[in-house]
Amino acid sequence: xxxxxxxxxxxxxxxxxxxxxxxxxxxxxxxxxxxxxxxxxxxxxxxxxxxxxxxxxxxxxxxxxxxxxxxxxxxxxxxxxxxxxxxxxxxxxxxxxxxxxxxxxxxxxxxxxxxxxxxxxxxxxxxxxxxxxxxxxxxxxxxxxxxxxxxxxxxxxxxxxxxxxxxxxxxxxxxxxxxxxxxxxxxxxxxxxxxxxxxxxxxxxxxxxxxxxxxxxxxxxxxxxxxxxxxxxxxxxxxxxxxxxxxxxxxxxxxxxxxxxxxx
Amino acid sequence: xxxxxxxxxxxxxxxxxxxxxxxxxxxxxxxxxxxxxxxxxxxxxxxxxxxxxxxxxxxxxxxxxxxxxxxxxxxxxxxxxxxxxxxxxxxxxxxxxxxxxxxxxxxxxxxxxxxxxxxxxxxxxxxxxxxxxxxxxxxxxxxxxxxxxxxxxxxxxxxxxxxxxxxxxxxxxxxxxxxxxxxxxxxxxxxxxxxxxxxxxxxxxxxxxxxxxxxxxxxxxxxxxxxxxxxxxxxxxxxxxxxxxxxxxxxxxxxxxxx
Numbered sequence: 387x388x389x390x391x392x393x394x395x396x397x398x399x400x401x402x403x404x405x406x407x408x409x410x411x412x413x414x415x416x417x418x419x420x421x422x423x424x425x426x427x428x429x430x431x432x433x434x435x436x437x438x439x440x441x442x443x444x445x446x447x448x449x450x451x452x453x454x455x456x457x458x459x460x461x462x463x464x465x466x467x468x469x470x471x472x473x474x475x476x477x478x479x480x481x482x483x484x485x486x487x488x489x490x491x492x493x494x495x496x497x498x499x500x501x502x503x504x505x506x507x508x509x510x511x512x513x514x515x516x517x518x519x520x521x522x523x524x525x526x527x528x529x530x531x532x533x534x535x536x537x538x539x540x541x542x543x544x545x546x547x548x549x550x551x552x553x554x555x556x557x558x559x560x561x562x563x564x565x566x567x568x569x570x571x572x573x574x575x576x577x578x579x580x581x582x583x584x585x586x587x588x589x590x591x592x593x594x595x596x597x598x599x600x601x602x603x604x605x606x607x608x609x610x611x612x613x614x615x616x617x618x619x620x621x622x623x624x625x626x627x628x629x630x631x632x633x634x635x636x637x638x639x640x641x642x643x644x645x646x647x648x649x650x
Numbered sequence: 651x652x653x654x655x656x657x658x659x660x661x662x663x664x665x666x667x668x669x670x671x672x673x674x675x676x677x678x679x680x681x682x683x684x685x686x687x688x689x690x691x692x693x694x695x696x697x698x699x700x701x702x703x704x705x706x707x708x709x710x711x712x713x714x715x716x717x718x719x720x721x722x723x724x725x726x727x728x729x730x731x732x733x734x735x736x737x738x739x740x741x742x743x744x745x746x747x748x749x750x751x752x753x754x755x756x757x758x759x760x761x762x763x764x765x766x767x768x769x770x771x772x773x774x775x776x777x778x779x780x781x782x783x784x785x786x787x788x789x790x791x792x793x794x795x796x797x798x799x800x801x802x803x804x805x806x807x808x809x810x811x812x813x814x815x816x817x818x819x820x821x822x823x824x825x826x827x828x829x830x831x832x833x834x835x836x837x838x839x840x841x842x843x844x845x846x847x848x849x850x851x852x853x854x855x856x857x858x859x860x861x862x863x864x865x866x867x868x869x870x871x872x873x874x875x876x877x878x879x880x881x882x883x884x885x886x887x888x889x890x891x892x893x894x895x896x897x898x899x900x901x902x903x904x905x906x907x908x909x
Contacts, residue, residue, distance in 0.1 A: 438783050464785035478780035481771075495786045 391416045391548055391580045392437055397446035399432060406432055408604035409446065414548075419574050419581040421591045423626070424601035425635055430584040431475075433601070434550050437582070438470060439463040450548070468496065471541030475553040477533040479525040485512070485536050486521040492543045511539040514576075515569060531562025535569070542573055548580050549573065555587040563590055570594055588627050592616070600626065602635070672868045675789070679797050679867070682790035692795040693802070700761040700796070700863075701803030705810070707760050708753060712744075712811040715752060716818025719743055723819075724827055734833035738841045740819035741812075745842060745851045749812035751899050754858035757804060758891035762866035765796055766887040769870025770880035793867050800863025801856065808855035850906045857898060862891045 392414035399407045406429040414420045422430050435441045436448050442456040449455070450466050458466060479488050489508045493499055499507070512518040515535040525533060534554065541549060551570060555563050571594040574581040585591045591598070592612035600608040600615070600623055608615060608623045615623055625633025641647070686693045723739040769792065772778050778788045816838075823829040842848070866887045873883035 440779065440782065464787075467783055467785040470783065472780070472783045474776050474780055476775065478776035480777055480780075481775070492784045492786070495784070495791070 389415055391451055393449040394433065395447050395449065397436065397443045397448060399436060399441065399443045405604055410606055412599055412606065414580055414582060416580050417578060418596040419571060419583065419594055421583045421585060421595035421598045422601060423586060423591060423598055425586065428601045429604065430601060431552050434472065434552055434582065434584055437550065438467060438472060468544065469547045470550060471546040472550045473537050473541045473552060473554055475556060477537035479533055479537055481525050485517065485523050488536060489539045489543055492540065496544065511543055514573065515539045531558050531565065534558065534566060538569060542577060545577055546579060548582065551581065551583045553585055554583060555585055555590045567594055671872065672864065675868050675871060676864055678789050679794050682787060683794045683798065685790040686794040686798045693798050696796045696799030697803050700765070700799050701807060704757060704760045704807060707756055708807050708811050709814050711752065711756055712814035713818040715748055716740060716744065716815030717822045720819035720822035724823060733829055735837055736823045736829055737834035737838035741816055741838045741842050742847060744812040744815040745847050749808045749815065750851050750854040750858055751895060753804065753808040753811045753855060754862055754895040755892055757807065758862045758888055758895070761800065762862050762887045762891050763884045765866040766870040766884045767880060769867065770873035770883050773873060774875040774880060793871065797863050797867060801859040804859030805852050805855040808851065854899065854902050857902060858895050861894050861898060865891045865894065
């Protein structure tokens, strides 16, 4: 058993001729909370999809628990996914199922547990995210933060080895953000899992991450502990961490000359 | 000219690609159908949504279609002194053609669009991706139960359509117009053949069930994950299903008349 549960080795990937990743290398040690940060469109979520086997790299390999993801057949990929839980950006709860049934879904589909056992497990998972009392509600009756917590309970329903979070803090109020932040760290430690957080929220991510990768221009632009990165003098990292307008990341999308476009 | 030909070629390639993708989904649906029968409650639930929820529109339409058939049929038949044959005309028209065809058209408009919109929205809100990431096959869990529900529901709905249509025709022909009650039913009994008329009608509705449900499922599965994408997919479901049903009806009728 290697010390890294996930390894991204020289991975390149692109859409329609545009190369999104150019030989990225990352390692995710067991039991740690690792963050992948970067601007919008830098390919952070795509990295999660590569780990989950929903996309295949054009070069390099992604290894999960020693197995090369894109070389697996459908059954092999499903075996690997049983070790993973993914929290989608907007929760992706099944809208025709109640909160209880959403959390019970992976248990009913992937295990032979009895309904009474499933009931106990669902209530335990919902209790862990503070929503045991909301088990009978439908997803449309939940706030954004509550939906995210139910999705988290569903993602950890089968106690996965790897928990992936796609923008877990996006669009949440400060209280919900703090709750999710605590939950990510405490669930990781309680389950002995490895957490991979994709985010651009610096404050919350730095609070709980053990190690951070910064992705920019298809490469790992910087990496280190949150403390190291806060002190970093690299222009990109400095601009990102401190939320500065001026820096190597331009505010404007590439366009022709402003004057000539206005006056012809 | 070259640009026109190039665009025409690209459109043809896109159509052929979609046809291939549809066929691929169909084969995968058949392969992963075991779950739909092992856990039949999943299929039953979908039969309720596609079949039972379509009952009202099917019954009301059938009633009016039967009544109009009787009115129009009587108007023509009485000129030839054959008004007693009104029962046969209504029954044959419904069992052979109108039952399966109109049911399929209504099914495409009511249940087909609902299936496309539901699956399209599940894709848009990443519910299908979530299922995939949980190692649950969405084709086995979402597509196959809906497919078999459509295939099972369609012949039942078509049979109900024909029955209610005959009842509508009876109410117009006998109590309203005054055609002889016994002649209406006996002529129908004597001239409607089980093998040539009823079985052929059931075969048609089964084929339409496969086509309409598969088109609805594919359009939902293939819809771009945007509001506009789902809206276009829903429209395409109705248009393609309707044209497919009418085209298939001609092909099936030709074969049935020859064999």
